[in-house]
Amino acid sequence: MSYKEDQAQIWEAKYLEDSLGWDLGGPTPIFCQISEEISPGEICIVGCGLGHDAIMFAKKGFHVTAVDFAPSAIKAVNELATKANVKIDTIQIDLFSMLPEYNNTFDYVIEQTCFCAIPLIQREDYAHVVQSILKPGGQLIGLWFPLDKTIEEGGPPWATSLEEVKSLFNSGWEIEKEEWPTLSISPRKDREKLIIFKNLN
Ligand SMILES: C[S@@+](CC[C@H](N)C(=O)[O-])C[C@H]1O[C@@H](n2cnc3c(N)ncnc32)[C@H](O)[C@@H]1O
Numbered sequence: 161m162s163y164k165e166d167q168a169q170i171w172e173a174k175y176l177e178d179s180l181g182w183d184l185g186g187p188t189p190i191f192c193q194i195s196e197e198i199s200p201g202e203i204c205i206v207g208c209g210l211g212h213d214a215i216m217f218a219k220k221g222f223h224v225t226a227v228d229f230a231p232s233a234i235k236a237v238n239e240l241a242t243k244a245n246v247k248i249d250t251i252q253i254d255l256f257s258m259l260p261e262y263n264n265t266f267d268y269v270i271e272q273t274c275f276c277a278i279p280l281i282q283r284e285d286y287a288h289v290v291q292s293i294l295k296p297g298g299q300l301i302g303l304w305f306p307l308d309k310t311i312e313e314g315g316p317p318w319a320t321s322l323e324e325v326k327s328l329f330n331s332g333w334e335i336e337k338e339e340w341p342t343l344s345i346s347p348r349k350d351r352e353k354l355i356i357f358k359n360l361n
């Protein structure tokens with residue numbers, strides 16, 4: 161089994177065991193607010209999980225592409241979309257395999273607890289993929305989490321630091337917005353920060 165198949169199976173097992181400690185059970189409050197502030201366009205949700213945000217953005221008129229390598233996650237998003245009567249493109253794929261097909265495709269990429277699922281050695285590649293799938297001027301809208309964890313504590317979720325994030329999204333990016341969201345859910349207050357990066361490439 162390759163390293164990547166192994167990762168996908170580890171996440172799929174969490175769905176099969178219903179061990180979904182990260183799932184909010186509904187759309188993310190800060191993303192609901194942002195969806196009212198940005199113009200509808202092509203939006204990609206990486207590591208989309210059960211898809212609550214995918215459904216929310218689709219209802220607001222965005223063309224949503226929901227990406228996850230766990231079959232159960234994609235099945236859940238498709239079921240939610242049917243129930244909500246919205247059209248969403250779902251792709252069961254390792255996000256590291258999105259290139260070159262999805263090069264230069266999206267106006268927005270939504271990041272929430274996908275980055276912290278990515279082992280540290282793959283994070284430069286993650287930044288490369290995200291920048292490549294965004295159009296020039298496109299935005300990476302990220303809730304960066306968990307900021308209170310150390311590498312020694314292991315993962316997933318693997319530690320995320322603002323220094324690391326800002327250094328990965330440095331060359332060819334500029335920060336459009338950075339704030340501690342007042343709308344963070346209480347267990348994540350002060351442990352996640354909203355940073356919106358604009359792709360200058
Ligand atoms: C902690 S969950 C978060 C799910 C969702 N973003 C949320 O906040 O509810 C991480 C998700 O990322 C997916 N994932 C992790 N690495 C991935 C990769 N390399 N390619 C695609 N999906 C990935 C997992 O299958 C899982 O659904």
